[in-house]
Amino acid sequence: MSKAVFYHAGCPVCVDAEQVVLDYLDNSKITTEIVHLGTERNRIKEAEEAGIKSVPALVIGGNVYHINFGASLDEVKG
Amino acid sequence: MSKAVFYHAGCPVCVDAEQVVLDYLDNSKITTEIVHLGTERNRIKEAEEAGIKSVPALVIGGNVYHINFGASLDEVKG
DSSP, X not given: OEEEEXXXXXXXXXXXXXXXXXXXXXXXXXXXXXXXXXXXXXXXXXXXXXXXXXXXXXXXXXXXXXXXXXXXXXXXXX | OEEEEEEEOSOHHHHHHHHHHHHHBOTTTEEEEEEETTXXXXXXXXXXXXXXXXXXXXXXXXXXXXXXXXXXXXXXXX
């Protein structure tokens, strides 16, 4: 079973992308954790180290997939 | 059954994103068509009209999800 982590910050672009992730990723092949960096601020460092430049982003097996552009990670860090 | 169209241009970023789409989208919920705009150039207009600015991009139900950045649509048009 693969693991995906979807990082977002509650922005409209994020919510829209989250819906696709929740609706269409195959739960029999991959488990997805949803991380809201606006509230789970202790996960920001981990997101940065994974190579995330903006949210929303999906991390699967060490690869980062930025999905459209909601906000830069710098903006999320504030 | 929803329908997704994944547009790409054969670039390394595209191939990487395509693998995720093929491996992890739930085939019981969504059918995915793969379109290579480098070879299927008659589909470029449709991609543009869908709102695609760069590839790779996934279109689901009228929404465009640009996944990372491989090449601009202008570059694909050449």
